[in-house]
Amino acid sequence: AQTVTQSQPEMSVQEAETVTLSCTYDTSESDYYLFWYKQPPSRQMILVIRQEAYKQQNATENRFSVNFQKAAKSFSLKISDSQLGDAAMYFCARGSSNTGKLIFGQGTTLQVKP
């Protein structure tokens, strides 16, 4: 099955601290892409970071970085120096290079405590 699994329904972090959100996936494709999206209460889906599966180097976007372990099919998101505005639902997604379709994980609700 082509699935994406987020095993942490909820996480919390103290403001200014670091938190890691987990994601594993399954695919039979050799060429694919991975994404983390953020969905605040406004429900707008915002792309946080993306990773091409053929790249070994982990993607970084300001305070957000990923730990991509291709053999283990793992794609975790690290948020450094957490801010109150980071509080949201975070979705991991895998994209097919052939069809463009995204398969989403179940989501992790992140709470940031002041």
Next chain:
Amino acid sequence: SAVISQKPSRDICQRGTSLTIQCQVDSQVTMMFWYRQQPGQSLTLIATANQGSEATYESGFVIDKFPISRPNLTFSTLTVSNMSPEDSSIYLCSVESLAGGPFNEQFFGPGTRLTVL
């Protein structure tokens, strides 16, 4: 990135009626997608809206229930037909990035919150 708008932003409908949701993009895009997000759940792909041809539906979704139009490269509609309370969800459209980069990045509209009584 693309600017995507959806209409309506929310609606409350009666059982058995139909609602058409519009998705407008500020530039031409090849790929448009429609997703459903049930309360407290993740996003599930309904269909890929193809310009000039019929939409491609995912398993569990059928054209009679969710007819889709894609008259041009900037616009698409999704109709939720013969609604029941189980159709209460957020419906989101998305478009594939115009950047033409090596990966299929998608941008999402703000969503339509549908409540069926």
